[in-house]
Amino acid sequence: MTGPRRIICLTEETTELLYLLGEQDRIVGISAYTVRPVRARTEKPIVSAFLNGSIPKIKSLKPDLVIGFSDIQADLAQSLIAEGLNVLVFNQRSIDEIFDVMSWVGSLVGRQAETRALLDQFRATLESATNKNKRTDRPRVLFQEWDDPIITGIRWVSELIEIAGGTDIFAELKMGAMARDRITTLTEIAKRRPEVIIGSWCGKPVDLGWIYGQEEWKDVPALRHRRVFEIDSSIILQPGPALFLEGLAALQTAIHGKSDNAD
Numbered sequence: 001m002t003g004p005r006r007i008i009c010l011t012e013e014t015t016e017l018l019y020l021l022g023e024q025d026r027i028v029g030i031s032a033y034t035v036r037p038v039r040a041r042t043e044k045p046i047v048s049a050f051l052n053g054s055i056p057k058i059k060s061l062k063p064d065l066v067i068g069f070s071d072i073q074a075d076l077a078q079s080l081i082a083e084g085l086n087v088l089v090f091n092q093r094s095i096d097e098i099f100d101v102m103s104w105v106g107s108l109v110g111r112q113a114e115t116r117a118l119l120d121q122f123r124a125t126l127e128s129a130t131n132k133n134k135r136t137d138r139p140r141v142l143f144q145e146w147d148d149p150i151i152t153g154i155r156w157v158s159e160l161i162e163i164a165g166g167t168d169i170f171a172e173l174k175m176g177a178m179a180r181d182r183i184t185t186l187t188e189i190a191k192r193r194p195e196v197i198i199g200s201w202c203g204k205p206v207d208l209g210w211i212y213g214q215e216e217w218k219d220v221p222a223l224r225h226r227r228v229f230e231i232d233s234s235i236i237l238q239p240g241p242a243l244f245l246e247g248l249a250a251l252q253t254a255i256h257g258k259s260d261n262a263d
Contacts, residue, residue: 001026002110004065004086008058010048010076011069013240015040017102020118020241021111028061033203035234036242048076050203055079067105069239071178093155093177095126098239122244126163129248133165139255141166142194142222145179145237146201147210150189152182156239164251169194186216197222198254199230202237206230229254 008029009015016036018024024040029047034040047057053076058066066080068089077087092101099119106115141161143153153161158174161167168174169192176182197220199206211228212218222228231254235246 003108004063006061006063006065008047008061008063008066009034010053010066010073011050011238012036012234013069013238013242014067014105015044016238016241017105018109021106021109021114023109023111026109028063029058033234036238052076053080055083059083059085065108091177092239095156095159095243098156098243099123102240118241122241125244125248129163129165129252133163133252135165138165138167139195140169140193140221141196141198141255142169142189142192144197144199144201144206144211145182147207149183150185151179152184154182154237156243157236160236160243160248160251161255164248164255166196166251166255186214190217190220193220195221195225195227196255197228198251199228200233200236202233229257 005026006028007026009027011031012034015027015030015034018027019037027044030040030044031048032046033050047053064086066085066087068077070091073089077089080087090101092098102119103115106112143157143161145151145153152170152173155174158168158171170184173182208228212223231250235242235250
């Protein structure tokens with residue numbers, strides 16, 4: 001076996017990728033937010049949430065590599081480094097960067113060819129969706145990542161909205177690497193008149209009652225025509241395989257599908 005033999009995955013996307021590559025035996029610990037694949041939660045010990053982790057538990061598993069994601073895990077990564085552990089944290093934000101990270105992880109475990117094949121499959125999925133959704137009628141889409149404050153979609157979500165045949169009404173914010181860079185208001189949303197609202201509130205269910213109950217935007221087309229949808233954060237806010245296996249299809253269904261069933 002080449003590369004790291006005992007890997008802690010602090011976020012789900014690395015766990016999912018290693019399972020897809022047949023390298024799950026290297027994983028010795030996972031995040032509590034892991035839902036893909038389902039079997040991972042029964043096979044691997046949970047060692048962390050997203051912001052925090054059990055340093056003693058992680059150390060006891062004797063990892064030779066800990067892999068995390070984003071600046072949000074900086075404090076956890078620093079604590080692990082201070083304990084003498086090898087830590088690798090990625091900050092991928094775009095689809096291209098997500099592919100790069102998956103390629104690097106595949107190389108770490110000696111699965112370059114298998115990773116290339118997987119990425120070719122994902123690129124074909126994107127190409128097919130792009131061709132399918134070439135149309136003049138591109139609904140205006142608000143992607144809401146959080147409710148208070150209102151945070152719009154991260155860069156890869158904005159890119160996928162365009163591929164899925166929509167127009168991200170806050171496309172100019174997608175380059176904001178930090179969540180604070182993508183904060184907006186009900187008033188500004190109302191001005192942009194979204195025709196579709198897609199919610200994916202990381203860590204909690206979308207509150208449709210809250211969405212429909214806000215006076216400031218009650219007259220936007222998405223609300224008048226009841227085109228408000230929820231997408232599970234595990235398939236759209238994790239920068240890994242789930243985006244291409246399920247997330248893109250869910251976006252297409254929401255953007256071009258029927259109205260919701262909210263009361």
